[in-house]
Amino acid sequence: MLELSGIDKSFGTRRVLDGVSFAVGDGRMTGFVGGNGAGKTTTMRIILGVLAADGGTVTIDGAPIGPDDRRRFGYMPEERGLYPKMKVLEQIVYFARLHGWKTAAATRNATDLLERLGLGERLDDTVESLSLGNQQRAQIAAALVHRPEVLVLDEPFSGLDPIAVENVQQVLTDYAAGGAPVLFSSHQLDIVERLCDDLVIIAGGRIRAAGGRDALREQHGSTRYEVLLAGDAGWLREQPGIDVIDFDGGWAVFEADDPEARRAALAAAVAAGEVVSFGREQTTLAEIFKEVVR
Structure with missing residues (x-):
């Protein structure tokens, strides 16, 4: 289980997170929703260690998260971070190799993943030649190619057409079914509602509601x-x-x-x-x- 407890964060005099606490259970899809500036991306960056919290703890299975733990994470930032001149397959294999995979195994896994995400015919195309939606699929592949044990995805469905949304949904559902905690943010509430087991709603840097989808419906129904x-x-x-x-x-x-x-x-x-x-x-x-x- 991935768990956040009492996370505080300020930038200068502006407090952006105030006592943020919630958990992402093993094998569960957790949707993280909130308006622009609510604190979603800051929270995710603290989970990944990109930012340091001013207070509170982030733990995995009850223990503080360290560098070795974060190597088991798959992270997709909202901003695309691919190399535009590299070919799609070459790029995804490269990310797998950074996680210690041998070239042959990395190539097999990257090829399979890209095909599942609907990019099987674009393996030898450069990243910059892809549409924005297909670049988004490639970005998701980069987060998943090393078969992470925890997934943290910032707006993974942004810019995807309905068919691509279905492909990505199925891939993420398969990862959760394998036991991985999956946390993702999205402004597309219909997708979150359809896909998630649990929901976390944040506004003004504070958690306003968190829990199982059906329980929240009953509570606020x-x-x-x-x-x-x-x-x-x-x-x-x-x-x-x-x-x-x-x-x-x-x-x-x-x-x-x-x-x-x-x-x-x-x-x-x-x-x-x-x-x-x-x-x-x-x-x-x-x-x-x-x-x-x-």
């Missing part, structure tokens, strides 16, 4: 419920404890803070005829984000 009946749903407006927000024929959306009122409404719906569907409105990550950073 909508109090609205949706029902679809075979018959007319207009009678719900007369149901005690029910505030109907909208309805059309057999479909209705209502609010009910009291569990007894909800159960009574469901029982009345069953008694009135066939219930096609009944359930709580799904709260999106975007809605949770707006609520906790407000």
